[in-house]
Amino acid sequence: MRRPPLLVLFAMLFLAFVAFVAIAGNVFSPYAHTDQNLLARLKPPSFLGGDPRYLLGTDRLGRDMVARLVYGLRMSVMVAVMGTVLGATVGIALGFVAAHFRGFVEETIMAVVDFQASLPFILIALTLLAFFGNSMTLFIILMGLQGWENYARLTRGVVLSAASQPYAQAVRALGSSPLRLYWKHILPNVASALIVQLTLNFPQIVLIETALSFLGLGIQPPMTSLGQILGDGRDYLSNAWWIAVWPGTIIFLTTLSMSIVGDALRDYLDPTLKRQRV
Amino acid sequence: MWTAHDATAGRSAVAHMLRFWLVKLLRASITLWLVVTAVFIVLRTSGDPVQSLLPPDARQEEIEQFREAWGLDRPLTEQYAQYIVNVATGDFGKSYRDGRQVSTIIAERVPWTLMLGLTSYAVAVLLGVPLGIWAAIRRNTFVDRLIMSFAVMGFALPNFFFGILLILLFSLSLRMLPSSGTGTWMHMIMPAATLGLATAGALARFTRSAMLEVLGKVYLRAAAAKGVSFRDRILRHAVPNAAIPVVTVMGLNLGHLVGGAIVVETVFAWPGVGRLLVSSVSSRDLAVVQALVLMIACTMVAANLIVDLLYGVLDPRIRIAAKD
Numbered sequence: 001m002r003r004p005p006l007l008v009l010f011a012m013l014f015l016a017f018v019a020f021v022a023i024a025g026n027v028f029s030p031y032a033h034t035d036q037n038l039l040a041r042l043k044p045p046s047f048l049g050g051d052p053r054y055l056l057g058t059d060r061l062g063r064d065m066v067a068r069l070v071y072g073l074r075m076s077v078m079v080a081v082m083g084t085v086l087g088a089t090v091g092i093a094l095g096f097v098a099a100h101f102r103g104f105v106e107e108t109i110m111a112v113v114d115f116q117a118s119l120p121f122i123l124i125a126l127t128l129l130a131f132f133g134n135s136m137t138l139f140i141i142l143m144g145l146q147g148w149e150n151y152a153r154l155t156r157g158v159v160l161s162a163a164s165q166p167y168a169q170a171v172r173a174l175g176s177s178p179l180r181l182y183w184k185h186i187l188p189n190v191a192s193a194l195i196v197q198l199t200l201n202f203p204q205i206v207l208i209e210t211a212l213s214f215l216g217l218g219i220q221p222p223m224t225s226l227g228q229i230l231g232d233g234r235d236y237l238s239n240a241w242w243i244a245v246w247p248g249t250i251i252f253l254t255t256l257s258m259s260i261v262g263d264a265l266r267d268y269l270d271p272t273l274k275r276q277r278v
Numbered sequence: 279m280w281t282a283h284d285a286t287a288g289r290s291a292v293a294h295m296l297r298f299w300l301v302k303l304l305r306a307s308i309t310l311w312l313v314v315t316a317v318f319i320v321l322r323t324s325g326d327p328v329q330s331l332l333p334p335d336a337r338q339e340e341i342e343q344f345r346e347a348w349g350l351d352r353p354l355t356e357q358y359a360q361y362i363v364n365v366a367t368g369d370f371g372k373s374y375r376d377g378r379q380v381s382t383i384i385a386e387r388v389p390w391t392l393m394l395g396l397t398s399y400a401v402a403v404l405l406g407v408p409l410g411i412w413a414a415i416r417r418n419t420f421v422d423r424l425i426m427s428f429a430v431m432g433f434a435l436p437n438f439f440f441g442i443l444l445i446l447l448f449s450l451s452l453r454m455l456p457s458s459g460t461g462t463w464m465h466m467i468m469p470a471a472t473l474g475l476a477t478a479g480a481l482a483r484f485t486r487s488a489m490l491e492v493l494g495k496v497y498l499r500a501a502a503a504k505g506v507s508f509r510d511r512i513l514r515h516a517v518p519n520a521a522i523p524v525v526t527v528m529g530l531n532l533g534h535l536v537g538g539a540i541v542v543e544t545v546f547a548w549p550g551v552g553r554l555l556v557s558s559v560s561s562r563d564l565a566v567v568q569a570l571v572l573m574i575a576c577t578m579v580a581a582n583l584i585v586d587l588l589y590g591v592l593d594p595r596i597r598i599a600a601k602d
Binding site for chain 2: 021037043114115118119120121123126127128129130131132133137185188205207210211214215216217230233234237238244248251252255256261
């Protein structure tokens with residue numbers, strides 16, 4: 001295997017850093033994300049002449065930005081991972097169901113897929129939040145709902161073409177059950193396409209979570225996420241730009257890295273899909 | 279020369295075109311019906327519509343009137359029929375917050391969103407398409423890489439953060455542009471740039487790949503051999519052929535634009551439909567939310583339909599394929 005380009009390497013390093021912070025970020029700050037210090041409100045980062053105790057500054061309640069960013073990042077990553085797993089599981093399962101039963105079942109599933117694809121997801125998310133009220137459970141379900149249709153469409157497509165391959169016919173002729181055929185034989189063969197889809201879907205979920213939290217309709221205080229910190233910071237742009245800029249930069253670099261790694265992964269995993277290097 | 283054969287061929291081409299349009303129209307209607315039905319189901323499963331749609335201090339006669347108007351005392355199938363009639367006639371009830379007709383409230387906001395949306399869309403198309411063509415012509419040069427880097431950044435940079443960066447730079451540091459609200463054309467610059475630039479990036483990326491595909495075709499080499507000038511080869515041969523996929527993506531991007539407007543209007547306190555939607559969701563003003571969702575969905579379906587129809591006009595192969 002060729003060494004990946006420098007840019008991809010940097011992106012991978014950054015994602016590893018994000019994962020590390022999400023798991024073990026507490027080491028970066030002695031404070032909890034809710035610890036207030038009203039005597040040190042809106043302090044700039046320490047390297048810009050702020051309080052030396054607060055490396056990245058404090059917010060309107062004197063809460064340490066490092067502690068808040070770590071907690072917010074953890075929340076954003078956790079929600080995005082749960083959403084991705086949920087969406088991928090449901091989407092892949094429904095894709096298999098559609099390809100297995102064909103006919104009416106398939107038509108129905110694909111109609112729902114088309115329906116969701118024809119509307120901007122944020123509209124669907126806002127509707128459900130408005131009618132059912134915000135709760136953590138609904139919010140995670142919403143994150144799963146974002147993009148499930150892509151997995152379903154992709155899975156159905158690849159299963160239909162894989163099922164007619166000689167290896168699938170051979171396994172079927174040997175008397176294996178359909179479940180065994182799908183799980184042990186077809187799924188591993190379509191895994192790489194699904195992994196690529198995963199890398200496309202994950203940044204989208206991060207973006208929709210941060211957007212909803214930014215609008216005040218996602219993660220609710222006392223919990224916090226990157227989007228929510230950013231939304232908080234919008235009201236303090238004139239005197240405390242750092243509250244908005246740090247979480248925004250982290251979101252940007254994370255989604256950018258994810259896209260770069262996703263692109264590289266697509267080229268690496270799927271030689272048939274390999275885009276012409278033009 | 280005109281022959282009888284040509285005449286029938288012409289007539290049948292028109293017939294196929296009409297059939298193609300009818301099929302598309304039918305599909306759009308089905309999607310629309312699905313949207314209305316989905317909203318109806320959500321409205322009924324999330325609780326008593328009287329409680330969700332009327333203010334908590336509604337008087338008894340108001341509640342009765344509402345039950346009457348929406349047919350809540352009748353069986354579910356009749357309610358559903360009544361619901362469709364109400365929606366079709368634009369009767370969405372009253373806002374929970376100020377008791378005004380929902381349709382009036384929305385009508386006030388629509389021009390603002392249209393103004394912002396059309397400007398952003400113009401920015402996106404006028405910037406994205408030429409940049410994509412330019413990148414394709416200069417492929418693998420510095421210009422190409424620069425344009426494509428911006429396009430990738432446009433995808434990864436969330437629009438709410440991009441908007442905030444613009445406010446920090448142009449309103450707070452340089453003090454050149456107003457940070458929010460409306461009033462002058464200056465107020466429009468940052469929201470339209472935020473919304474337009476990200477879409478321009480996506481369009482540029484797509485236009486570039488569509489152009490590259492066409493540029494590799496034999497007929498362009500043939501045109502070059504014939505002595506067609508470079509300019510004509512690009513403008514008269516390559517661009518029209520690349521236009522087909524680009525128009526589709528332009529239609530799909532309208533969805534991104536609508537989704538983006540919801541966020542961007544909130545960032546810049548723009549008094550449009552998107553901000554109304556966000557504030558209505560926050561205060562759970564469900565009569566307004568319901569009407570807005572239906573309206574935006576309608577717009578999306580209509581836009582997709584227009585793209586589909588345009589697609590048939592642009593690409594004769596689609597018309598011919600419809601024959602089979």
